[in-house]
Amino acid sequence: MITVDVLAKQFGNTQVLNSIRFEVRAGETVALLGPSGIGKTTLLRLIAGLDTKFEGHITRPDKMAMVFQEPTLMLWRSAIENIRLVHPDLTNDAALEALNEVGLAEKANLFPGQLSLGQQRRLSLARGFAGRPDLLIMDEPFVSLDAKAADEMLALTERLIAQTKPATIFVTHAIAEAERLATRVLTLHGAPATLVT
Amino acid sequence: MSIRIFSLLGLLALWAAVAWIAADPQVLPMPHALVLPFWEEATSGELFYHLGRTLIRVIWAFALAMSIGLALGLVMGLLPTVDRWLDPWLVVFLNLPALVLIVLCYLWIGLNETAAIIAVTLNKIPNVTTIIREGARAMDPNLRDMARVFRMPRGTVLRHIILPQMAPFIAGAARSGVAVIWKIVLVVEFLGRSNGIGFQIHLYFQLFDVLHVLIYALSFIAVMLLVEWLVLQPWEARVRRWRGA
Numbered sequence: 526m527i528t529v530d531v532l533a534k535q536f537g538n539t540q541v542l543n544s545i546r547f548e549v550r551a552g553e554t555v556a557l558l559g560p561s562g563i564g565k566t567t568l569l570r571l572i573a574g575l576d577t578k579f580e581g582h583i584t585r586p587d588k589m590a591m592v593f594q595e596p597t598l599m600l601w602r603s604a605i606e607n608i609r610l611v612h613p614d615l616t617n618d619a620a621l622e623a624l625n626e627v628g629l630a631e632k633a634n635l636f637p638g639q640l641s642l643g644q645q646r647r648l649s650l651a652r653g654f655a656g657r658p659d660l661l662i663m664d665e666p667f668v669s670l671d672a673k674a675a676d677e678m679l680a681l682t683e684r685l686i687a688q689t690k691p692a693t694i695f696v697t698h699a700i701a702e703a704e705r706l707a708t709r710v711l712t713l714h715g716a717p718a719t720l721v722t
Numbered sequence: 723m724s725i726r727i728f729s730l731l732g733l734l735a736l737w738a739a740v741a742w743i744a745a746d747p748q749v750l751p752m753p754h755a756l757v758l759p760f761w762e763e764a765t766s767g768e769l770f771y772h773l774g775r776t777l778i779r780v781i782w783a784f785a786l787a788m789s790i791g792l793a794l795g796l797v798m799g800l801l802p803t804v805d806r807w808l809d810p811w812l813v814v815f816l817n818l819p820a821l822v823l824i825v826l827c828y829l830w831i832g833l834n835e836t837a838a839i840i841a842v843t844l845n846k847i848p849n850v851t852t853i854i855r856e857g858a859r860a861m862d863p864n865l866r867d868m869a870r871v872f873r874m875p876r877g878t879v880l881r882h883i884i885l886p887q888m889a890p891f892i893a894g895a896a897r898s899g900v901a902v903i904w905k906i907v908l909v910v911e912f913l914g915r916s917n918g919i920g921f922q923i924h925l926y927f928q929l930f931d932v933l934h935v936l937i938y939a940l941s942f943i944a945v946m947l948l949v950e951w952l953v954l955q956p957w958e959a960r961v962r963r964w965r966g967a
Contacts, residue, residue, distance in 0.1 A: 575867050591871040597864045601886040601964040610882050611872045636964045656872070 526550055527660055527692050529572060531581040533717070534564070541567055542579070543717035551659065554686060554693040556703035559713030565696040566594075566664055568713070572694060573662050590658035590691075592666045596645035598637040604648050605633040612656045623655035624648070627681060643674040647681065654685045661686070663695035667702060679705055751933045760937050768922075769941055776918040776942060779835075779907045783842035784899055790843070791850025791895065796884075798851065799858020815848040820906050824913060833914045842906045849902065850895045857891030889961040897954050904946055 527549040534542035541564040549555050557565050570576040572583055573591055598607050608620040615623070624630045627647035629640075637645050646666065653661060666682070667675045683706060686693055697703050703710050712721040734753055741750045763769040798805040798812075824841040831837035861884065869879045885892075911920025919942045926934040 570867075573867075573871050575870060587873070589871055589873075591868065593864055593868065595864060597862075597868045599865070599882060599886070601961075602882060606882075610878055611868075611874060613875070613878070638964065652872075662871070 526584070527572070527586070527694070528582075528584045529568075530583065531568065531571060531579055533581070534567060534571065534576075534579040540717040542571075543715075543719050545581075545713075545718070545720050547711060547720065549660075549692040549694060551692050552690040553709065554695070554707045556707035556710045557694065557696045557713065558698070558700065558703055558710060559718065561698070563713045563716075564718040565713055568718075569662055569664050569694065569696055586659035586692075588656060588659045590653040590656055590661050592649055592653045592661070592663040594665045594668055596637065596642075596649040598645060598648060598652075600637050603634050603636055604629060604640070607637065607648060608652050608655050611652055615655060620655065623651045626654070626685065627651040643670060643678070646670065646674075646678060650678070650681060650685065654689050657689055658691045661689075661691040661693045661695075663693065665696050665698065667697070667699075675702075682706060747933070748930070749932060751936070756933060756937055756940070759933055760941070763934075763937060769938070772917055772919050772922050772938065773941060773945060775915075776904070776907055776911065776920065777945065779839060779842065779910070779918065780900070780904045782839045783846065783903050783907065784896075786839070786843040787846035787850055787899060787903065788892075788896060791847045792854050792892065794847070795851040795854025796858050796888075799855040799861075805855070812848055812851060815844070816852065820845045820909065824906075824910050828914045835915075838907075838910045838915055841910055842903055845906050846899055846903050850899060853891050853895040853898070854888065857888045860891075861887045886961070890958075893954070893958040893961065897950070897958075900946065900949060900954065904942065908942075 529545060529547050529549075531542050531545040533540055533544075545568065547555070557568065559565050567576070571579055572585065573589065574583075574585065599610065602610060604624060605617070605620050608623055609615055609617070612620070621630055621633060624633050627650055629644060629647055629651065632640060632644065637648065640648065650666070653663075663682075667678050670678060679702060686706070693706075695706065713719070714721045737750075738753055741747075741752045744750045747755060760769070794808070798808055823844050827837040827841035827844070831840065865883050865887070869883055874883070907918070908920035908923065911918035912924045913920075915921050919938050922938045923935050926932075926938070
């Protein structure tokens, strides 16, 4: 169970988040919607533990994974090393299986620079799911992909979530993405941002 | 490689032309005039003894300056508060003439090996720190976030995330470091050591023996070119291989 209780988050004198409370159970997928600049990514960073300067309390499990807006890969390490270095407990076969899940098994020894953007995104997704996380955080993982690639990524993500069943929180601008993936949609509104139920 | 050889042969031709115009071997001997004295210095063991002494000082100063500069540069690049405190020091040391540091080290520590190596090291640390600090500032913050979320071990982060991003900056600092350090080592030897290439150059300077000054200087340049071609350039190519893949 992930409990988010953010009383306030400020940048300097500007308060960006106010009184945001929600819970996410294992297997549940929550979409965070809201206009650009409202604080969705800020909230995700609080949940991920990347920003600890806020009033409130968040409980999160140890096994977390995050899929960033950009693939955020180690460009100087091969695709399989990008998985094994992040998950040192994983065997080579398990890492290959994670790549196979996203259709990249044959690209295991290529550097990320040798992959297309869509393939890099899939590698980032494979890295996220390879460790079988209890909490998966995704920050607009389908942005800047063409419609076909975005649809493929959505289908892949749906399948991996169904197999792994983590508690998932993801940010998106697209209502269609939220409706397709999420079991619950939360919308941020106002300044400072609060939840609209 | 062939261009490199032709370029060096061109330099040799230019030297020969100037020596021919000068027409005074006391001022500038022809290149071939160096061959026999060079052979004598080499077979007597003198040349290699002094080359060895200088090389040991270069290696010590290089290792110390790179280690300390790397640590300082990383800390200053990653921690803005530390950077604000240490930046004025860095500017002072960057602008302190090498000669002043050398003389002060000899005066404070004595005319010994420790003072010589410390003087060279202190001269190079600010340059290494500046280059590494820029590298640390240029690191991708998203990768740092990724490592935190996935709770990657510190050793793995250092080896596979920080150092690969820093590699071009470390290589740049190392190459400029080697080039500058050996020149400062020669000054240090010139001023206060009783062996090394700098000492030999001092000796032959007093005798106004241009030929031997050139033999010792060129021998060490050859050693440093070998270090550049056999060590630094292959290492740089290796750490950059993913860019060309």
